[in-house]
Amino acid sequence: MTNQDFYSFPPSSKDEWIEQVKRDLKGKDFEDTLTSSLWNKVKISPFYTSEDVDGLAAENKFHPDAKIPGTSPRVWNNVVSVFPENEKETNEEVLHALQNGADGLILHLEGTENLNQVLKAVHTEFISTNFLPTGETTQFFHQIQEWIDSLTLKPGMLRGSIIWSPCDKLFQSGDNFDEEVNQAAKAINDFKEFREFYPITINLSRYANSGATGIEELIFGLGEVIELIDVLSKRAISPTQVFENLAFHTAVGDSHFAEIAKVKALRKLIVELAANYGVQIEMENIHITTSTSQWSKSLLDKNTNLIRQTYEAMAGILGGGNSLWVKPTEGKDASVLEKRIARNVSSILNEESYLDKVMDPAAGSYYLETLQREIEKFVIEGLQDLEEKGGWLKSFEDRTLHAEIRDSREKAQKRVLADSDIKVGVNKYLAKGKLENHLAFEPIAEKEFELLPSRATYFVEQNILNHA
Known part of the structure; x- marks a missing residue:
């Protein structure tokens, strides 16, 4: 990390930056204009600084050192x-x-x-x-x-x-x-x-x-x-x-x-x-x-x-x-x-x-x-809630697991259908004429105990391909 003494101007805090951004927005709401939500849980800010993390992050190690000398440090x-x-x-x-x-x-x-x-x-x-x-x-x-x-x-x-x-x-x-x-x-x-x-x-x-x-x-x-x-x-x-x-x-x-x-x-x-x-x-x-x-x-x-x-x-x-x-x-x-x-x-x-x-x-x-850090926090909270309600197997047996995922799935598919979420080649920048290269559509019929693979674009495909 570069030593702060290198810079010839005083540092600004994150709050000071946010106040400057608010002035530049000229009355527009900061939260509504520049923040978003990830997976309906995690708030995404327009920028992050060292104030958002606790010190320097350690480099993770994803696998043991290679047994062969000269091998690249990252292997998959x-x-x-x-x-x-x-x-x-x-x-x-x-x-x-x-x-x-x-x-x-x-x-x-x-x-x-x-x-x-x-x-x-x-x-x-x-x-x-x-x-x-x-x-x-x-x-x-x-x-x-x-x-x-x-x-x-x-x-x-x-x-x-x-x-x-x-x-x-x-x-x-x-x-x-x-x-x-x-x-x-x-x-x-x-x-x-x-x-x-x-x-x-x-x-x-x-x-x-x-x-x-x-x-x-x-x-x-x-x-x-x-x-x-x-x-x-x-x-x-x-x-x-x-x-x-x-x-x-x-x-x-x-x-x-x-x-x-x-x-x-x-x-x-x-x-x-x-x-x-x-x-x-x-x-x-x-x-x-x-x-x-x-x-x-x-x-x-x-x-x-x-x-x-x-x-x-x-x-x-x-x-x-x-x-x-x-x-x-x-x-x-x-x-x-x-x-x-x-x-x-x-x-x-x-x-x-x-x-x-x-x-x-x-x-x-x-x-x-x-x-x-935010993902970890919400996962831990979710696991605690899952265990308090009887655990994974009970959530499968009473289908609350299925209901939660199907709810997330339907909401995501409706956002794509309504153009709230942009999907290139689906609801934005569609291929036309000779560039079109569509696959065959087959309805997904899911039994109550199943969780079958689906697609965020399923409703759009249903409208376009099922009636082609």
Whole structure:
């Protein structure tokens, strides 16, 4: 920080600056004109100074130091989605991705695939290997265990996660929670030697992609952690074992600076939550996967989604994500070109934007530090309220969780419909003629126990595409 004695003029306080701004506004109300609200909770001021923060902010550490000398101080995994169908062709796709920028995989598995063929010639010790079950849980875990046994994989030869938690089943069928918790306890014991592989992932992104605010995403995501600690303790799994086996997945939306602060807040809140259970974990030992948001994308002029992917990926990196998952808007049906573009976003941010040169470039920003502190405050208050009302599972069972998120979702969608919130390519600067490149619209029908991915632009799409 520059020494204040360097300046030849006396410093001004924030209050003095605000008074000057009020005079320049010539009668306009300062609050109405220049302040705004983030996620219906956090007040956003037009500027921030050193008075808004408590001293100098420490640089966060998002991962341990690299084992290889000369490696950049900031490292993240560039993971890509893989949907095995034809196993030989899938293996070719996997090898092509790993040879062209990817260093991690997210395999969507039914539980019947031949993993030896899908991952033929893949050296798992050098990449991040993540599995996402799409079928029956027990069969899926049996498949993973068989694959590990067939290769006699040593613990140091497998890094990554299983993108699954016992709570997932509740949102898919509304029941079977106890069976899934038993599977989680078994997975923790089965993978206890694999210290760089996380058999449970808390999926905070389910809330964000369903329309929850960033604060609601953290409240309900961390609420899941508290619930799991409680139910797993009855199966002889300690809080220490739970935290050691958890990874976290959050979706990064289009509120760029807020999302940076949100991801950083998540890491800090995990440490504080663990401490409440007497568990000491270091920030750098927490694994967070950041994925680009489905909620922020639009079916109208799909090309603008590429821009959104890029600045969301940037926010995920600056916020401290350990794995970056850039999702093509069309998911499983994405073209070869769209998959290549999604894969290359990380490479560009690394090799051309040099985001790998500093561990925590956002440290010290008065604005971001204040945002993070405010987000943490509201999340803690929300968690306390959630626990006082019976906890995460009760909020799921009585559907108050669903009601809160659906309310946030509908309000956001109505703001876009009314042009109160501007979405480029949707309600502002629309593509016309040959530039139009819309995707097909399908209504979203949500069962009462579900929280399905939606979009802020859904009502506008419904008006335009459903009647085209």
